[in-house]
Amino acid sequence: MKQAYLIILIAGFFSVSCEDVIDINLNDADPQLVIVGTVSNRSYEQRVTLSRTVAFDVSEPFDPVSGATVTVSDGRGQTFQFVERTPGVYVANFRGRERERYELSVQLEGQVYTAISTMPPLITADSIGTGVRTLFGEEQKFISIRYADPAGMPNYYRYLWRVNNGAMKMLYVTQDKFNDGRYVSEDLVDFDTDLVAGDSVVVRMQCIDKAAFDFWNAVQSTNPGTAAPANPPSMFGAGALGYFSAYAESEMPTEVQ
Amino acid sequence: MQFCRCSILLFLVFIGPVAPLFSQTKHTISGHIRDAQSGETLIGASIRLGADPAVGARTNNYGFYSLTLPAGSYTLVVSHVGYRTLEIPVELAADTAADIELHSGELLQEVVISQSAADGQVKSPQMGLTRVDMNEIKHVPVLMGEKDVLKTIQLLPGVLSGGEGSSNFFVRGGAGDQNLILLDEAMVYNASHLFGFFSTFNSDAIKDVKLYKGGMPAQYGGRLASVLDITMLDGNKKSFGAEGGIGLIASRLKVDGPIVEDRGSFVVTGRRTYADLFLKLSSDESVRNSRLYFYDLNAKANYRLDERNTLYLSGYFGRDLMGYSGLFGFDWGNATGTLRWNRVWNSRWFSNTTAVYSNFNYNVNIESDDLNFVIASRIQNYNLKQDFQFFATNKSTWRFGFNLLHQGISPARIDADEQTSVNSLRLEDRAGLELAAYLSHEWKPTPQLSVIYGLRLANFVLLGPGTFYGYDNEGDVVDTRIYEKGEVAQHYLNLEPRLSLSYQLQADNSLKLSYNRNAQYLHQLTNATASLPTDTWVMSSNNIKPQLADQVALGYYQNFNNDRYAFSVESYYKYMENQIDYRNAADLQANEYIEAELLYGVGRAYGVELYLKKQQGRLNGWLSYALAKSERQFDDINDGNWFPARQDRTHDLSAVAMYQLSPRWNVSATFVYSTGNAVTFPSGKYTVDGRTLWYYTERNGYRMPDYHRLDIGATWESAASKRFQTSWTFGIYNAYNRKNAYIIDFRENEANPNITEAYRIALFGIIPSITWNFKF
CATH class of the missing domain: 2.40.170.20 (TonB-dependent receptor, beta-barrel domain)
Incomplete structure (x- = not known):
C-alpha cells in the first residue's frame, strides 16, 4: 500500500500539493561492503560484483572492491573460481541449473562472506500481449503475460524489461501469496515509460528464491510513506550488504499493439 | 509531608470502611443543571456556597449534582462557562431536589460570564485534564473551514498533530493508537475521514470534549496515552x-x-x-x-x-x-x-x-x-x-x-x-x-x-x-x-x-x-x-x-x-x-x-x-x-x-x-x-x-x-x-x-x-x- 501516494493523490484532487528539489545535509557513513552475486540458468557466464557504499552526493555510485577471492560451489561438489575482469566485477564460466543449491564465498581482507541460494524450477509464461486501460481519461498500455503458478509451493518472480534500445530495467518482484496455483495474468507497467504501438519490448521473467524476493521486496516496499526505511535484509549477515540469487529465467520478446 | 500522609490515608481508605457521618444533621440538595433555552444538561457546571466557595460540587456527565450540607440557610452560586452566574437562596431542612436552569451569557458582557471554568484548573483535583470549549472551536480557523475537534485539541500543550492532512494525534510521546477515543462512551476505532484530512466528529453534534493526558480516573482503561471523551x-x-x-x-x-x-x-x-x-x-x-x-x-x-x-x-x-x-x-x-x-x-x-x-x-x-x-x-x-x-x-x-x-x-x-x-x-x-x-x-x-x-x-x-x-x-x-x-x-x-x-x-x-x-x-x-x-x-x-x-x-x-x-x-x-x-x-x-x-x-x-x-x-x-x-x-x-x-x-x-x-x-x-x-x-x-x-x-x-x-x-x-x-x-x-x-x-x-x-x-x-x- 502506497499510503503516501494515495494521500498526495487526494491532495492532488484538491490541487494543492507541490514538489521541489531541496538541499539536505546528509552524513557520510563509513563505507560498507556490498556483494551482489547471481547465477542464471540462461547464461554461461556468472557474475559477482563487489563495491563499497559511497556518500549520497558522490556522482559515481559504484566504488569497486578489488583483490577478493570469489568462489561458487554447487551441491555436486563442484567449485567455480571467479576472476576479476574489471575492477570489482568477478566472473566465472558455468551455467546454472534449476533446483541446484549454490554457495557463494567471498574472501576479502581476512573476512569470509557466504550466502546460499537454490535455483527454483523454471516457470514460463504461455502468452504475452498488449493490454490497454483508461485511467483519468488517459489511455495506458501495458504488457500482459500469463502463466500457471504451481500449486502448493511458494513461488517468487522478478520481472525486467527492455523497451526498444533502452537498458534492461527491473520492474518489480511478486509472490503467489494470494494466487497460489492459479492461472495468473501479470500486467507489466512502468510509470516512467509510456508504451506506444510499435515499441519492441523484451520481457525477462525470473523465478527467484525467497531471500532474493525479500531483498527486492524490501526495496520496492520502501516509499516516501514508510515510517522507518531500512536496508534490505542482507544474506551475508552484518558486515556486508547485498544479495546472492540463483534464478531461472526466460525471455520473451513482443511488439506493443 | 503532605504526600506521605496522603498515601497512608489512601491505604486506609482502601481497606477500611467508609467513615460514618458525625453528629450535625446533614441534608442533600441534588438535581440536574440545564441550559434554560434548550434544556440541554450541562456537564461540569459548578454549584458552590456563596459564603465559602471552597465548598461545592460539579455536575457529572449527565448534568447531575449532589451537595450535602449541614442543615441551614445558604446562598448557592451556580455557574458554568459561557453562562450567567445564578445565585439561589436555599433553606436546607430536608433532602431537597432542585433542578436548576442557567441562561447563556452574551459574550461581550463579560461581567456575567462565569468564572467557574476559569478557576477550574486551579481548584479541581484532576490533573492532566483539558476541556475544550465548543464555543471556542467555532472560532478557531481550520482547513477548508470545517471546524474540527481533533484539529483543535492538537493546539493544546502535549498534544502533537499527526501532521498535515492527518487527524491522528500523539499525546505526551505516545503513539496514535494509544489514544482512547470515546463518542458517547462508544470506542471509535478510526477517527478520520479522507485518510485524515477531516475527523469523524461533526462539531454540530458535540456538547462536551474532555482530554485526559495523564492521571486518568479509574473508570477509563485500555489505552496508554490519553482519553478523549x-x-x-x-x-x-x-x-x-x-x-x-x-x-x-x-x-x-x-x-x-x-x-x-x-x-x-x-x-x-x-x-x-x-x-x-x-x-x-x-x-x-x-x-x-x-x-x-x-x-x-x-x-x-x-x-x-x-x-x-x-x-x-x-x-x-x-x-x-x-x-x-x-x-x-x-x-x-x-x-x-x-x-x-x-x-x-x-x-x-x-x-x-x-x-x-x-x-x-x-x-x-x-x-x-x-x-x-x-x-x-x-x-x-x-x-x-x-x-x-x-x-x-x-x-x-x-x-x-x-x-x-x-x-x-x-x-x-x-x-x-x-x-x-x-x-x-x-x-x-x-x-x-x-x-x-x-x-x-x-x-x-x-x-x-x-x-x-x-x-x-x-x-x-x-x-x-x-x-x-x-x-x-x-x-x-x-x-x-x-x-x-x-x-x-x-x-x-x-x-x-x-x-x-x-x-x-x-x-x-x-x-x-x-x-x-x-x-x-x-x-x-x-x-x-x-x-x-x-x-x-x-x-x-x-x-x-x-x-x-x-x-x-x-x-x-x-x-x-x-x-x-x-x-x-x-x-x-x-x-x-x-x-x-x-x-x-x-x-x-x-x-x-x-x-x-x-x-x-x-x-x-x-x-x-x-x-x-x-x-x-x-x-x-x-x-x-x-x-x-x-x-x-x-x-x-x-x-x-x-x-x-x-x-x-x-x-x-x-x-x-x-x-x-x-x-x-x-x-x-x-x-x-x-x-x-x-x-x-x-x-x-x-x-x-x-x-x-x-x-x-x-x-x-x-x-x-x-x-x-x-x-x-x-x-x-x-x-x-x-x-x-x-x-x-x-x-x-x-x-x-x-x-x-x-x-x-x-x-x-x-x-x-x-x-x-x-x-x-x-x-x-x-x-x-x-x-x-x-x-x-
Whole structure:
C-alpha cells in the first residue's frame, strides 16, 4: 500500500500539493561492503560484483572492491573460481541449473562472506500481449503475460524489461501469496515509460528464491510513506550488504499493439 | 509531608470502611443543571456556597449534582462557562431536589460570564485534564473551514498533530493508537475521514470534549496515552430548531427538538462532502462514475421516564466512499450505538448503565478484465458498563463499577470468484474479553488538599477458536496450538493504580501531582507514516504482551488578574513497556503469521508543558508550548540503542487568539510551530543491478524541517435577536503560504541517474475558505 501516494493523490484532487528539489545535509557513513552475486540458468557466464557504499552526493555510485577471492560451489561438489575482469566485477564460466543449491564465498581482507541460494524450477509464461486501460481519461498500455503458478509451493518472480534500445530495467518482484496455483495474468507497467504501438519490448521473467524476493521486496516496499526505511535484509549477515540469487529465467520478446 | 500522609490515608481508605457521618444533621440538595433555552444538561457546571466557595460540587456527565450540607440557610452560586452566574437562596431542612436552569451569557458582557471554568484548573483535583470549549472551536480557523475537534485539541500543550492532512494525534510521546477515543462512551476505532484530512466528529453534534493526558480516573482503561471523551448533544427539550451550514467541501444540517416537552428530546445531525459532484463535470465517463465522498450521521434521543430514570439512545454512522469505475472501490467507516439508563437512586446515589456496540470495517473491491475480488476486514465490540456514583459528603465522592468488553476482529477476508486469478482467503477471526472493575474516590481531607485516587483491575482473555503460533527470535514458527471455541488462549491480569492530587497553595494557585498506570490490549499495526483505514488491529496474545505505561506528572497552576489569565506548567515522565515495532519490510496485510513480523521494546517520554490562557474579555485565546522527548529502545533496531520516536518533537508551540471586534465580527488567528519529526534518511548509497539503493545507518537520526503555519479566520454573525440567524465564516489556511515538507524523499536525477537528489513534497499552500451557516 502506497499510503503516501494515495494521500498526495487526494491532495492532488484538491490541487494543492507541490514538489521541489531541496538541499539536505546528509552524513557520510563509513563505507560498507556490498556483494551482489547471481547465477542464471540462461547464461554461461556468472557474475559477482563487489563495491563499497559511497556518500549520497558522490556522482559515481559504484566504488569497486578489488583483490577478493570469489568462489561458487554447487551441491555436486563442484567449485567455480571467479576472476576479476574489471575492477570489482568477478566472473566465472558455468551455467546454472534449476533446483541446484549454490554457495557463494567471498574472501576479502581476512573476512569470509557466504550466502546460499537454490535455483527454483523454471516457470514460463504461455502468452504475452498488449493490454490497454483508461485511467483519468488517459489511455495506458501495458504488457500482459500469463502463466500457471504451481500449486502448493511458494513461488517468487522478478520481472525486467527492455523497451526498444533502452537498458534492461527491473520492474518489480511478486509472490503467489494470494494466487497460489492459479492461472495468473501479470500486467507489466512502468510509470516512467509510456508504451506506444510499435515499441519492441523484451520481457525477462525470473523465478527467484525467497531471500532474493525479500531483498527486492524490501526495496520496492520502501516509499516516501514508510515510517522507518531500512536496508534490505542482507544474506551475508552484518558486515556486508547485498544479495546472492540463483534464478531461472526466460525471455520473451513482443511488439506493443 | 503532605504526600506521605496522603498515601497512608489512601491505604486506609482502601481497606477500611467508609467513615460514618458525625453528629450535625446533614441534608442533600441534588438535581440536574440545564441550559434554560434548550434544556440541554450541562456537564461540569459548578454549584458552590456563596459564603465559602471552597465548598461545592460539579455536575457529572449527565448534568447531575449532589451537595450535602449541614442543615441551614445558604446562598448557592451556580455557574458554568459561557453562562450567567445564578445565585439561589436555599433553606436546607430536608433532602431537597432542585433542578436548576442557567441562561447563556452574551459574550461581550463579560461581567456575567462565569468564572467557574476559569478557576477550574486551579481548584479541581484532576490533573492532566483539558476541556475544550465548543464555543471556542467555532472560532478557531481550520482547513477548508470545517471546524474540527481533533484539529483543535492538537493546539493544546502535549498534544502533537499527526501532521498535515492527518487527524491522528500523539499525546505526551505516545503513539496514535494509544489514544482512547470515546463518542458517547462508544470506542471509535478510526477517527478520520479522507485518510485524515477531516475527523469523524461533526462539531454540530458535540456538547462536551474532555482530554485526559495523564492521571486518568479509574473508570477509563485500555489505552496508554490519553482519553478523549466526547459527549454528543441531547437535543433541545423546549422547542424545535434547525441549523446548518454550507461550506467549500461539505454541508451540514442539524435538527433537534422535544419528543415530549421537558421530558425528552432528539437531535439528528448530518454532514456530507460534495467534492465528488465536480467529478460529474468531467468529460470522461469513468471519472463521472467515480466516487469520492464521506458522510456522517449522528442521532440521539433521550427520554425521562420519571424523576429518577432517564434513557438515552445515541448512534453514530459515518462512511468514506471512493472508487474509480471499473477498477476499484474502497469504502470504510464506523458505526456506534449507545443505550444508557441513568438512575437517581436517591439524592446521593447516581448510577448509569450503558450498553455499547461499536464497529469499524472496510471493503476494497478490485475489478478488471480478469480480476474480480473483494477484500474485507472488520473490528467490533460489545460493551456493557455499570457505573455508580455515591456523593457521600461534600468532601467525598465515590465512584465504582465494572466494564465487560467483548471485542472481535476479522483481520482479512478475500472473496474471489472462480475465474479470477486470486484465491479466496479467510484469516481466522480473533475474539477477546476484557473484564474490568474499578473504584475511585474523590476526596477533600483538608480545605487545601484534594485527591482523586483509584484502582482499576483489568482481566484480558484471548479466546479460541483459533490456531495460535509461537515464534523464535527470527520469527519462525516453533509452536502451534489449537484452541476450541470458548477456550482461553491467553490471559493477562493488570492492576492499574491511578492518583491525582492537588494542593491549594493560595486562592489562585495550586500544585498537583499525578500517577497513572495504564494497560492496553488492542494494538494497531502500521509501518507507514500515515494511518490508513486498512491498518491491521491485533489483540494481545501469547506473543504480544499488553502494552503498559507508568506516568508521573507534577504541575503548578496559577490564575492571575481575577482569573482573567490562567497559567499552568506540567512536567511528566512516562515509561512504556511492550511497545511494538516491525521487522524490516514487515508484511502486515492479510498475513496469517503477522505476529512473526513484530518486535518488542520499551519507550520513555518526558517533557514540560506550559499553557497560558486568557479566558475573559474581548481578546481570548491561549499560548501553549511543550518541550519534550520521546524515545524507544528495541534490541533488534538501531543496534539496540535508544532512538527518537518518529513523533519526537523537541519544541511544539501553538498560539490561538480570538478577538471580538464588534458585536457582529469576531476575528481569529492560529500560529503553530514545531520541530520536525525524527526521520530516517540515507547516509550513503550503493548500486545493485544498475539500481541505486540508499544506505541507512541510524533509525530516526535525522529531522524533518521545522514546521510552522499561520491560519486566520473571521466570523460575521447576524443580530442574535432575529429568529433566523445567519453567519459567515471566512478562513485562510497557511496564510503566508509556507511550504511545509510533508515528505522528503530521494531519487536519481532524471537527466543523470548517477546524481542523486532530495526533493520535498508540500501538501497545502495557502487555502482560503468560506462557510455560510444558519440557525432557526
